[in-house]
Amino acid sequence: MTAPRPGRIHIIDDEDTIRDSLAFLFASRGLAAQGWSSGEAFLAALPLPDCACIILDVRMEGLSGPETFNAVRGAGCEAPVIFLTGHADVPVAVQSLKAGAYDFLEKPFNDNQIVDLALKAMALNAERETGEEARRDLAARRAALSAREEEVMALMLTGSLNKQIADRLGIAMRTVEVHRSRILTKMGARNATELATLLASLPQSDR
C-alpha cells in the first residue's frame, strides 16, 4: 500500500556533481531519481506523471530555484519541493517556505537527512494525490451540472425548502424537484445532506 507507484524524485541542479551524487544516493536507497541540469529543462518536460518530489537548487544559471518553483506551480505541478542552498540565505528560505515549499536545506547536508526529507515529501505527495483524485472526480461530476442546476444546488445547501427555492428562482416547485433529483444523481449523493457533507469533505471547490 505504500508503494504501488511511488513516483520519482526529480533533482534540478546545474552542478553535475550534486545531481549525480544525489541520484546515486537515492538509487542506493532504492529510490527512483532523475536529474535535470536546469529549471528550463525540467519545465519543458512538464507535465511529468511520475513526479513525487522535487529537489531544487536555489542558485542556478538561467532560471533561479525560486523562479523555477513558481513556474512549476504555475504549470500545475503540486509536488512537494525541497530547496537546496549553499548559502545562508534566510530571506530566500522564508520567502520559499511561505510560497509553499516543503523544506529548505543548507549544504552540506547529511545523506540520511536528505533521504528522510525526500521520503517524507513523497509520503505527503501520496496523500495529496489521493485527495487530489477525489477532488478531481468530484469536480468532474460537478462540471456536468447545468448552470441552472448549480444555482439550485447552491440554494439547496443553505437548507432552503423546494418551495423557497422555487419562489426565489421564479419557477414551479416541481421544476426544482426535477433539478434536485438530477443534481443528486449527477453528484452521486442520495440526499441533500449527503451532498453537503460530500462537498464539504473536498474543499477548494467553491464558487
Next chain:
Amino acid sequence: MTAPRPGRIHIIDDEDTIRDSLAFLFASRGLAAQGWSSGEAFLAALPLPDCACIILDVRMEGLSGPETFNAVRGAGCEAPVIFLTGHADVPVAVQSLKAGAYDFLEKPFNDNQIVDLALKAMALNAERETGEEARRDLAARRAALSAREEEVMALMLTGSLNKQIADRLGIAMRTVEVHRSRILTKMGARNATELATLLASLPQSDR
C-alpha cells in the same frame, strides 16, 4: 471596520535597545506595543486578551525564541509570531516557519519592513479571530449535545435515513426523530442540510 480593537504588538527580546527602539517605532506609527524582557516574563502574563501580534527574538537568555514560541502556542495563544534574528540561521528559520511562525526577519531590518510585517500579521490575526469566534460559538453549541445526540448527528450527516439510524442504534425511529429535532434546535439549524453546511463552514471541529 479595520480597527475597532486592533490589539497590541508584544515584543519579546532581552536586549533593552531593540525592545525600546521597536516600541518607539511602533508608537510613532500609532501602533500599541509592549515589551517583555524574556520569554518567561511574557508567558507568565498569558493569557493576554490584547495580543494581536508577537515579535520574538531568536536568541535570548533563558528560554530561546523557538522555545518561547512553543510554550506560547501550548498556552493557547494563536497570535501570529514574527521571529527576529541577528544571525543567518536558516535551519531555525525553516523549523520555525514549518511550526507555524508568521515570518522570520534578519537584523538589521528596515523600519518600514517590520511595520508592514506587523500590520499584515495583525490583519491576519483579526481575520483569524473572527473565524475563531464563530468556531468557538459553534463548538459551544455542539458541546451542549448529549453523547447520544452526537452519535445521531454523525449518522445524520452521512445522509442516513431516520429508519437506518434507528436500526443502527437499536432504537425506535421515533426516538431518532426526537434526537434529530433537539440537535437541530441546539445547533441552530433548520434541517440536516443546513447543519451539514454549518459544520463544514467551520472545520477543525471534528472528533
Next chain:
DNA sequence: CTCGCTATTGTGGGTTTCCGCAATAGATGT
C-alpha cells in the same frame, strides 16, 4: 426521597421529499 435531565416510545397528522408518467418549448447541432 424528590427534582431535573436524558433517553425512550406511541399516536396522529401536517409538511416535504422524491419519482414515474406525460407534455411543451427553446437552443444547439448535424
Next chain:
DNA sequence: ACATCTATTGCGGAAACCCACAATAGCGAG
C-alpha cells in the same frame, strides 16, 4: 428539418421528515 439537450410544469402517490401531546424509566444532585 430532425435529433438532442435542457428547462419547465402538472398529476398523483409513496416515503420520509417534523412535531405536538403524552407517558415510562434511569440517574445524579440536593
